[in-house]
Amino acid sequence: MLTDTPLDAxxxxxxxxxxxxxxxxxGVAGITLAQLLRRDGLHPVLVDRMxxxxxxxxxxxxxxxxxxxxxxxxxxxxxxxxxTPMERYAFRSHRGTMLRSDSxxxxxxxxxxxxxISRGALIDVLTESGCxxxxxxxxxxxxxxxxxxxxxxxxxxGEAEFDLIVGADGIRSHMRSVLGSPAPQVVRTGWSGWxxxxxxxxxxxxxxxxxxxGFFLGAYPVKGRLGVFLGGPDADLSDxxxxxxxxxxxxxxxxxxxxxxxxxxxEAAPDPYLWRLxxxxxxxWVLPDGVLLGDAAAxxxxxxxxxxxxxxxxxxxxxxxxxxxxxxxxxxxxxAWERVERPRVEAAQSNSRMLARLMFRRGRVLTWLRETTxxxxxxxxxxxxIVKLVAGRPDPDAVARQxxxxxxx
Numbered sequence: 193m194l195t196d197t198p199l200d201a202x203x204x205x206x207x208x209x210x211x212x213x214x215x216x217x218x219g220v221a222g223i224t225l226a227q228l229l230r231r232d233g234l235h236p237v238l239v240d241r242m243x244x245x246x247x248x249x250x251x252x253x254x255x256x257x258x259x260x261x262x263x264x265x266x267x268x269x270x271x272x273x274x275x276t277p278m279e280r281y282a283f284r285s286h287r288g289t290m291l292r293s294d295s296x297x298x299x300x301x302x303x304x305x306x307x308x309i310s311r312g313a314l315i316d317v318l319t320e321s322g323c324x325x326x327x328x329x330x331x332x333x334x335x336x337x338x339x340x341x342x343x344x345x346x347x348x349x350g351e352a353e354f355d356l357i358v359g360a361d362g363i364r365s366h367m368r369s370v371l372g373s374p375a376p377q378v379v380r381t382g383w384s385g386w387x388x389x390x391x392x393x394x395x396x397x398x399x400x401x402x403x404x405x406g407f408f409l410g411a412y413p414v415k416g417r418l419g420v421f422l423g424g425p426d427a428d429l430s431d432x433x434x435x436x437x438x439x440x441x442x443x444x445x446x447x448x449x450x451x452x453x454x455x456x457x458x459e460a461a462p463d464p465y466l467w468r469l470x471x472x473x474x475x476x477w478v479l480p481d482g483v484l485l486g487d488a489a490a491x492x493x494x495x496x497x498x499x500x501x502x503x504x505x506x507x508x509x510x511x512x513x514x515x516x517x518x519x520x521x522x523x524x525x526x527x528a529w530e531r532v533e534r535p536r537v538e539a540a541q542s543n544s545r546m547l548a549r550l551m552f553r554r555g556r557v558l559t560w561l562r563e564t565t566x567x568x569x570x571x572x573x574x575x576x577x578i579v580k581l582v583a584g585r586p587d588p589d590a591v592a593r594q595x596x597x598x599x600x601x
Contacts, residue, residue, distance in 0.1 A: 221486025251419025385423025
């Protein structure tokens with residue numbers, strides 16, 4: 193569990209560490225890195241600007257790229273128990289007709305499973321051995337590796353020197369500018385969507401989507417329930433979920449019981465979380481005053497279900513490579529980490545952008561063309577680039593050893 197801990201106590205605990213690491217942002221990537229470093233005997237300082245862990249939560253789909261991180265943390269069995277495999281994927285036409293259903297397990301079984309899990313359950317798994325964090329705190333400035341901390345009101349709460357500062361504070365990262373990053377490249381789709389939960393468990397291993405003319409509705413299995421996403425153009429969502437749901441029912445002949453239950457769940461939610469569908473890509477991860485990680489480095493659109501998995505992979509790669517680091521070798525290892533991992537993450541992000549160009553379009557002709565294409569393309573064909581990433585996961589220890597040889601030559 194995340195344990196709110198005074199900043200001074202965290203700083204004192206790492207005083208004699210071979211690497212003094214600060215992680216700003218207690219999301220999935222930041223927590224994964226912090227826990228990996230703790231398993232290696234370090235005491236990273238973890239801070240988060242939120243006053244408590246009150247994220248509304250949503251469903252995550254994690255491909256086998258994450259498995260080794262959970263194995264290294266000793267929580268792989270708990271991760272599997274907290275989630276559920278999504279074994280099949282079904283796609284419906286804009287009128288609700290079932291167009292095709294494909295096996296996800298056939299696609300990935302040689303590498304592992306494609307698991308659905310709620311964000312809250314994942315954080316519980318990652319922090320089951322305990323995870324100190326200082327809430328209500330962020331970094332205002334970094335000068336010569338010294339971080340100046342402030343609370344949510346901007347009042348100073350202290351400063352400390354670190355060997356590595358990691359900005360893992362999300363897609364709208366404040367740490368990008370603090371660490372000296374140029375402005376990120378951003379894709380703005382003009383769409384947003386509500387996130388919620390449905391209790392229909394009639395088929396607990398099936399993910400199901402309908403790509404409509406100006407809307408998107410998806411239902412995805414997690415442990416004991418369905419994660420739901422209902423999206424559309426921003427202007428069409430302005431009257432709220434009930435009005436938008438009513439407009440969908442007028443456009444669709446039949447949703448089927450699971451998607452109808454999903455639509456009702458969004459309507460019934462008192463204040464469903466609204467997710468703005470933009471992404472961000474930082475031009476560099478290794479910066480003059482630290483590094484970027486997770487959504488701060490590459491924030492994904494949710495269209496390929498790979499963003500959280502790649503954030504965990506990048507954190508795992510960094511954590512494993514830092515096991516080889518001391519203060520002298522750290523710069524070479526960070527450069528090697530970015531050189532190997534950033535192209536993989538950006539390839540996955542590009543795949544998500546490609547799918548967004550298919551999904552976030554409206555118009556009868558475009559809708560017909562999209563459905564004609566998807567009738568002929570299996571999930572395997574659409575996700576070939578992602579499967580290649582799963583198959584080609586790098587060895588962080590080999591990358592680190594090669595980087596260290598370069599420092600000695």
